[in-house]
Amino acid sequence: MKKIRPIAIHLPQYHPFPENDEWWGKGFTEWTNVTKAKPLFEDHYQPHLPADLGFYDLRLEEARMAQELLAKEYGIYGFCYYHYWFNGKRLMHEPIDRKLKNPKEDLPFMLCWANENWTRRWDGSDHEILLEQRYSVKDDEDHIDFLLPIMSDPRYIKINNKPIIVIYKPNILPNIQETIKCWREKAKAAGMELYLCHMGFSYLEGWDQLVDGFDAVIDFEPFGIRRKSVLKEAHDRKRKPKKGIIHKIKRRLGKKITENTYNCVPYQWMGENLTPQKDFHCKIFPSIVPGWDNTSRRGKNPTLILKDSSPEYFEKWLSNIKLDFKPYSDEENFIFINAWNEWAEGNHLEPDQKFGRQYLEVVKKLFLNQ
Incomplete structure (x- = not known):
């Protein structure tokens, strides 16, 4: 049996930067949202609060090193960092830039270009855009010129000596085939071949x-993409909240609304x-949350x-995967x-105060000593 390499997707958001200060208030980081979460119904697990690594700042070498040591200890082969590029303007790049300088x-x-708009609703949509993606041939050229030196780093993950670059949502690029062609030609001129991936979404x-x-x-x-859309499943399970005097009385008495009011799906169903x-x-690389x-x-x-x-x-x-x-x-x-650390999406391998290192222990058990 061939060895399998687990890759954890990594959000490099946990540090203040000027745009977040402007949009959300001075000193804002993802931790700001994480700590204010409240449960919405009985047995709803919120907030998710970190344990071993604490409320870290990813500008600090100590924080980044602690993440890497923990990942290695539990069998994670590498991180796939989200890369934010808006026509040459980058966001949340300090952790990656500092890693590149630190052997x-x-x-x-590896990098995944998170090529959505940056929006106030955190969904990449066209509503309340804070920073917009604008695609062009010139931007394709500038972007790959920026990426090529990073992909030459000896730590960068490659397949048969081809560095892997992931595009989050290629469907929103106006001409993805031209972008691919440009990137491959530019890489070839630099003596490099690329291994290009994109994320697959069932709702697209x-x-x-x-x-x-x-x-x-x-x-x-x-x-x-391996099952019915989870969003459709959530919609099918959802009940509209009851209205009228009885519902209002229940609310006043402090009775919790049930989970079926929200977009809930049992984890086991996944x-x-x-x-x-x-x-x-x-070719499809599987994933799990x-x-x-x-x-x-x-x-x-x-x-x-x-x-x-x-x-x-x-x-x-x-295990099934x-x-x-x-x-x-x-x-x-x-x-x-x-992901490794999507705390505001309740989606993290990093230890929390409820489960500690139990999710990491599963990864270690299945992959560390293959």
Whole structure:
């Protein structure tokens, strides 16, 4: 059996920067949202609060080193950092820039271009845009020129000596094939070949038509392509809140609204009835989430809550993925875990005050000594 390499998706947001100060208030970081979260119904796990690593600042070498040491200890091969590029303007780049300058931070890494608009609603939509993506041929050229030196770093993750670059949502680029062509030609001129991936989302019609020009698709859980859309499942389960005098009396008496008022899906459902890898006509790298709940960002209007996630269910789901996944080659062998530290989405391998290191222990058990 070929070895499998777990990659944890990493959000480099946990440090103040001028744009966040302007948009959300002085000193804002993701921790600001995390700590103000409140449970919305009985047994709703919120807030998610960090344990071992605390409320870190990723500008600090000590914080980044602690993350890398923990990842290595529990069998994570590398991080996939979100990379924010808006026509040459970058956001949340301090942690990556400082890692690049520091050889002590030797955990392998790759980049995923988070190519959505930056919005006040945290959803990349066209509503309340704070920083817009504007695509052009010139921007394609400037962008890959910026990326090539980073992808030459010896720590950068490669497949057959081809650095991996991930595009989050290629469907929103006006001409993705021209972007791919530009990037490959620029890389070739620099003596490099690229391994291009994009994220796959079940709610995007025609995602499978995007595979032309890409080397592989990464199944992006919890919105992945291996089952019915989790958002549709949440919608089907959701009940409209009752109105009228009885409902108002219950609210006044402090009775909690049930989970069915919100976009809830049982975590256990996520690992069931997955389409096997062999049924896809393209290369697909599987993924998994330890949980998902963006209540801390969106208050009483969360996009999705995966209810009752647990290390036991996580292990069952991850074990099934491992059994199903047959690496395409000795180096095309990645399973992605979303995410290492998406605390405001209730989605983190990093230890919290409820489960400690139990999710990490599952990863260690399944992958460290293959």
